[in-house]
Amino acid sequence: MKNLLAGFVAATLTFGVQAEAVDSHLLQQGEAVAIASDCQACHTAPGSKSAFSGGYGIASPMGVIYSTNITPAAAGIGRYSEAEFSAAVRHGVRADGANLYPAMPYTSYSKMTDADLHALYYYFMHGVKPVDEANQQTDLPFPFNLRFSMGMWNVMFADSTVYQNDASQSAEWNRGNYLVNGLAHCNTCHTPRGLLMQEKSDQPLAGSPLGSWYAPNITSDKVSGIGGWSDDELVQYLKTGRAEGKNQAAGGMAEAVEHSLQYLPESDLRAIAVYLKSTKPIRTEGETQPAFNYGAPMDVENSVRGRNPNNANQSLTNGAALxxxxxxxxxxxxxxxxxxxxxxxxxxxxxxxMRNPNNLIATILFGVQRDTADHQVLMPGFSSPSYVGQLTDQQVADISNFVLAHYGNPDVKVQAGDVAWVRKGGHPPLLAQAQPWILPGGIAALVIVLLVAGFWLRRRRVR
Ligand code: HEC
Ligand code: HEC
Ligand code: HEC
Structure with missing residues (x-):
């Protein structure tokens, strides 16, 4: 990046000082947009040294979708014009006209302003190193392999309007809204989805399962959401991934903090907090106190120090001992x-x-990894491969129930079957469950249509 900038400055100097100032400014602005939008998290495969060269397999309920090479090379987006780039980023349409899957969050990027999009394009064309690495093919099963069907999905569910400032709100609030629902696409993880995987527009940010994890309710509700978090706690959480007495970011949230949120200016993080605090509060039915209120210290050694005979309350002893x-x-x-x-x-x-125990189970299975400027966080996972002991589904359930009963929400119970689902990547949504039936169902429907048509044709001929 630095070398490139230097070369850039040298090149532009020959054309005059004016051009230089404008270009480096644009480059910086574009890089800032790329960071706030977290393009890196998906378009750089974990462990890969070539930034933005794609190949990261995103496990969707319909199958694995590979991110593509978006470096300015022939195998990447080197031939993309700005208009084509805009169509891909904001509307999910590739340069060859094919539709992208919404695993690429164009449904949020559609809010990106023209100025930000222009800077982003400039950054990708001039600030990113070209890498000629061929794309990995995405092969989803029928009918999800029909990319044109995403075009219909877009008509039904995608909002394609650029962010409009709300003049009745402060500049800070507008910036927060733009980040949450646009660039930083918090909504794509935190808003629950409907039957066709569309975001439920009447429940923005009300919490959603996310593979093995659960992205909690982050509306302003004081019980179910983040209404009880101070602005400072929210800012600290987004910057470092931890807020004492509240939560630590693991899973997809750890990635968002690591690649994107920790680099945002404090003013942006404050704007996000201000906006979240102003959202429509959505209470999850049956919840009576905030998730961070539960539990108290309880010394496990009292219950495991050989005082209990093995037959005493076997399940508690197991959980406690584990x-x-x-x-x-x-x-x-x-x-x-x-x-x-x-x-x-x-x-x-x-x-x-929380009433949904997934994050507890997933933390035990997969641990916590998060690198930020001020610390590296590591909790080992207890599933394979792991350098600590591997735990069975029943053992993870026993530990979870012990933890929930004493330190967490005692109304929540975990069974070995729940752990098995989290290990596998979460319950598939209805649409994915229906997949094996869509082809036979479609054929059956076609046969019926043909039979009915044949019947009418015969009748007409007979007459
Ligand atoms: C949550 C993951 C995710 C994020 C974040 C993301 N992308 Fe993507 N992107 C994808 C996936 C997956 C595809 C391929 C989708 C497909 O094959 O239908 C894709 C495809 C694309 C394409 C189409 C390229 C081609 O010709 O195949 C472009 C351009 C693109 N992304 C640019 C960006 C930019 C710029 C950003 C940041 C502003 C970004 N993406 C952020 C997941 C992501
Ligand atoms: C890739 C998916 C993803 C994205 C994008 C994402 N989050 Fe999260 N978020 C999660 C998950 C999963 C958790 C649960 C983390 C845990 O408990 O370890 C979480 C947790 C949180 C929490 C803690 C809530 C609680 O009650 O414990 C807050 C606050 C939060 N996210 C805010 C945001 C904001 C603001 C954004 C956008 C700037 C955002 N998230 C973007 C997935 C995501
Ligand atoms: C080697 C030390 C270590 C061990 C052993 C360990 N943890 Fe952790 N645990 C951590 C660290 C570090 C974090 C994350 C701190 C952070 O994110 O700032 C964490 C976080 C957590 C969280 C919060 C995760 C979230 O999403 O908010 C839970 C719950 C948890 N651990 C439960 C357990 C349970 C249950 C066990 C035993 C099966 C366990 N831990 C074993 C170090 C450990």
Whole structure:
């Protein structure tokens, strides 16, 4: 990047000083848009040294969708004009006219202003190193392999209008709205989806399952959402991935913090907090207190220190013993975490207080990895491959139930079957479950249509 800028400055100097100022400014603006939009998280395969060269397999309920090479090379988007780039980024239409899958969040990027899009294009053409690496083909099963069907989906569900400032709100609020529902596409993870995988427009940011994880309700509701978080806590969470007494970011949220949110200027993070606090509060039915309110310290050693005969309340003893052996070394025998909370408290933690236990289960299975400027966070996962012991579905369920009963929401119970689903990547939505029936169903429908048509033709001939 630096070298490139230097070369750029040298090149532009020969054309005059005026051009230089404009270009480097545009380049910086474009890079900032790319960071806020987190293009990197999906378009750079984990561990790959060539930024934006694609090949990251995104596990969707319909199958794996590979991100593509978006470097300015022939194998990438080198031949894209700005108009073609705009069509891909904001409307999900590739240069060859084919529709993209909404795994590429064009449904949020459609809000991107013309100025930001222009800078982004400039950055990709002049600030990104070209990498000639061929794309990995995405092969979804029928009918999801029919890309044109996404065109119909777009007509039904995609909002293609650029962000419009709301004059009745502050500039800060507008910036927050633009980031949350546009560039930073928080909505794509946190808004629940309907039968056809569209975002439910009447429940914005009300929480949604996300593969193995659960993206919580982040509306302003004081019980179900983030209404009880201070602005400072929200800003700190987005910047570092942790807010004491609230939550630590794992899964997709850890990626968003690591690749994107930690680099946003403080003013942007504040704008996001201000906007979230102003959203329509949505209460999840049956919830009576915030997830971060649950639990209290309870020393597990009291219950496992040989005082209980093996036959006493077997399930509790199992959970307690497993917790003592696998978790207490870091989270402390009473669940309160380490003094500096680098190993966080398990009570007053939304991962254990939420009614959906997925984040607790997924944390035990897959751990927490997150690198930010001020710290590297690592909790090992207890599924394979792991350098710590591997736990069975039943053991993970036992630990979860122990943790929930004492440190979290005691009304929530986990069964081995729940753990098996999280291990597999989450319950498939109805549309994916229906997939095996869509082809036979379609053929059956076609046969019926032909039979009926044949019947009418025969009758007409007979007459
Ligand atoms: C959440 C993941 C995700 C993010 C974030 C994301 N993309 Fe994508 N993008 C994809 C996937 C997946 C595809 C391929 C989709 C397909 O094959 O239908 C894609 C395709 C594209 C294409 C089409 C290229 C081609 O010819 O195949 C362009 C251009 C693109 N993305 C640009 C961007 C830019 C610019 C950003 C940031 C502003 C961005 N993407 C952010 C997942 C993402
Ligand atoms: C790739 C999906 C994804 C994106 C994008 C995303 N989130 Fe999240 N978010 C999650 C998941 C999953 C969790 C749960 C993390 C955990 O508990 O370890 C989460 C947790 C949170 C929490 C904690 C809520 C609680 O009650 O514990 C807040 C606040 C939050 N996200 C805000 C945001 C904001 C604001 C944005 C956009 C700037 C955003 N998220 C973008 C997936 C995402
Ligand atoms: C080697 C130390 C270590 C061990 C062992 C360990 N953890 Fe953790 N745990 C961590 C760290 C580090 C974090 C993340 C802190 C952060 O994100 O700032 C964490 C986070 C968590 C979270 C919060 C995740 C979220 O999404 O908010 C839960 C819940 C949790 N651990 C439960 C457990 C359970 C249950 C066990 C035993 C099966 C366990 N941990 C074992 C270190 C550990």
């Amino acid at each position: 917790f003592s052996g696998n978790c207490a070394s870091c989270h402390q025998p009473d669940g309160s975490g380490s003094a500096n909370q680098a190993y966080p408290s398990l009570f007053h933690n939304t991962a254990t207080g």
